[in-house]
Amino acid sequence: MINSLRDYIALLDELGWIDHITDEVELLQIPTIMKEQEQKRRTVLFEHVKGCRSPLINNLFPSRDYLGRLFSCEGRDVTRVFAERYEASIPPVLVDSGPVQEVVLGKGEFDIRDFPFIQHNAGDAGRYITAGMVIAKDPVTGVRNLSFNRMQLKGPDRTGFRMSPTQDLENYYNKAKKLGQNLEIAVVIGNSPYELLAAACGPARDVDELGIAGALRGAPVELVKCKTVDLEVPANAELVLEGYLVPGEMEPEGPFGDFMEFKIQMMDNPILHIQTVTMRKDPIVQCIGAGSKDDGTLLSTPREAQIYNVLKAANADVTAINLNLVNNYLTGVAAIRKQLEYEPKNLIMAAFGSFKFLKNFIIVDHDVDIFDPKDVFWALSTRLRAEQGVMVVPHTVGFGRDDHGIHTAKMGIDATAPLNCWDEFARVQPPAWPPES
Numbered sequence: 354m355i356n357s358l359r360d361y362i363a364l365l366d367e368l369g370w371i372d373h374i375t376d377e378v379e380l381l382q383i384p385t386i387m388k389e390q391e392q393k394r395r396t397v398l399f400e401h402v403k404g405c406r407s408p409l410i411n412n413l414f415p416s417r418d419y420l421g422r423l424f425s426c427e428g429r430d431v432t433r434v435f436a437e438r439y440e441a442s443i444p445p446v447l448v449d450s451g452p453v454q455e456v457v458l459g460k461g462e463f464d465i466r467d468f469p470f471i472q473h474n475a476g477d478a479g480r481y482i483t484a485g486m487v488i489a490k491d492p493v494t495g496v497r498n499l500s501f502n503r504m505q506l507k508g509p510d511r512t513g514f515r516m517s518p519t520q521d522l523e524n525y526y527n528k529a530k531k532l533g534q535n536l537e538i539a540v541v542i543g544n545s546p547y548e549l550l551a552a553a554c555g556p557a558r559d560v561d562e563l564g565i566a567g568a569l570r571g572a573p574v575e576l577v578k579c580k581t582v583d584l585e586v587p588a589n590a591e592l593v594l595e596g597y598l599v600p601g602e603m604e605p606e607g608p609f610g611d612f613m614e615f616k617i618q619m620m621d622n623p624i625l626h627i628q629t630v631t632m633r634k635d636p637i638v639q640c641i642g643a644g645s646k647d648d649g650t651l652l653s654t655p656r657e658a659q660i661y662n663v664l665k666a667a668n669a670d671v672t673a674i675n676l677n678l679v680n681n682y683l684t685g686v687a688a689i690r691k692q693l694e695y696e697p698k699n700l701i702m703a704a705f706g707s708f709k710f711l712k713n714f715i716i717v718d719h720d721v722d723i724f725d726p727k728d729v730f731w732a733l734s735t736r737l738r739a740e741q742g743v744m745v746v747p748h749t750v751g752f753g754r755d756d757h758g759i760h761t762a763k764m765g766i767d768a769t770a771p772l773n774c775w776d777e778f779a780r781v782q783p784p785a786w787p788p789e790s
């Protein structure tokens with residue numbers, strides 16, 4: 354049972370899927386090594402980071418096989434298992450104490466710059482917290498929310514803090530503003546993979562994502578009460594920053610390299626004030642590169658599950674879905690056993706309707722390996738009838754930060770073979786060997 358980042362590291366050690374870098378590395382050297390490790394599809398733990406008090410881990414999900422281990426299935430079946438578990442909820446439980454509070458540091462006793470938070474890209478404004486799982490409560494209803502938010506280091510106890518208007522958290526922030534209150538925040542760093550995946554989910558606003566984390570694991574998340582904010586955090590996490598946002602207080606933040614691998618320009622954003630740090634004696638810090646495989650996995654896996662459930666509700670025979678072809682969830686592919694000639698177009702419209710950022714969606718037959726982009730291109734080359742299979746829907750809602758109208762149209766592609774012609778369109782196979790008797 355994986356209840357913590359440490360349990361996950363132990364599993365990866367057992368499988369031999371993680372590299373421990375024992376030589377001392379400089380903060381600025383780390384992003385290049387992270388990219389190399391991503392290419393190699395291996396997790397990496399930097400044990401000694403110059404000038405920092407903790408190790409740093411990256412590439413927790415470099416391939417689907419890692420997810421397969423977490424969901425006890427083949428990598429290609431993760432969507433289905435995730436979709437089944439995601440429907441349920443296993444609420445968290447409160448415990449008296451936990452390792453995340455082995456050390457408690459008050460104001461003046463910590464400097465967040467002592468932790469290995471890195472500058473990810475050449476044009477970034479500076480060092481950022483990029484794997485901070487943010488916990489907050491709705492100031493009116495008390496419903497808890499998990500999310501990811503980038504935080505630019507700005508001093509020993511303050512960071513810039515980015516929320517987008519589509520986030521539940523910003524809704525909470527606006528409510529706090531109306532009430533004239535600060536919004537309390539706990540930033541949890543060094544999480545179990547189930548909590549990370551749950552934090553990336555975007556369920557209905559009244560759903561506590563910690564219940565999803567429990568359902569994904571099959572056992573509840575254990576929480577401890579924070580020391581100085583009215584929030585609870587996973588007892589087995591590594592490091593927690595307790596603090597608050599002051600509504601209306603804004604400062605320039607950025608530039609920052611985003612998930613599309615472009616530079617987001619500087620903009621005004623709120624400030625996170627940190628009053629307390631709690632942690633294990635020897636915390637392990639995580640970072641997530643925007644546009645990395647980790648980022649793609651966290652963004653796409655919950656959306657794959659969501660679309661899978663929608664297509665299933667339309668009685669489609671879906672064999673696999675992949676929204677993580679290119680480390681972002683703007684383009685997706687599904688493989689189906691087609692039952693009706695024009696069915697793929699209906700399914701494409703359902704997918705666009707269910708996830709508004711989805712920009713391109715391709716449907717292929719079940720025999721195409723949608724986890725191999727080459728095979729998807731094979732289907733486009735051999736089975737697509739472009740004049741009837743390509744549809745463009747203009748003037749729709751897409752990804753919001755879009756000055757040039759790149760995301761306002763949807764493209765759907767039905768690259769399935771004509772129905773009832775499988776004799777002509779089945780792929781040839783090598784002769785069976787040894788021959789079947």
Ligand SMILES: Cc1cc2nc3c(=O)[nH]c(=O)nc-3n(C[C@H](O)[C@H](O)[C@H](O)COP(=O)(O)O)c2cc1C
Pocket residue numbers: 483484498499500501502503504515516517518519520521522523552553554555556641648651652
């Ligand atoms: C690694 C990572 C970093 C992210 N950074 C941000 C961010 O800085 N600001 C933001 O608004 N969303 C960011 N997101 C997206 C949201 O965290 C994500 O959509 C989340 O599910 C929103 O949850 P909520 O709507 O429940 O608040 C990030 C996602 C990931 C996976």
Ligand SMILES: [Mn+2]
Pocket residue numbers: 498499521554555556557558560562
């Ligand atoms: Mn939410």
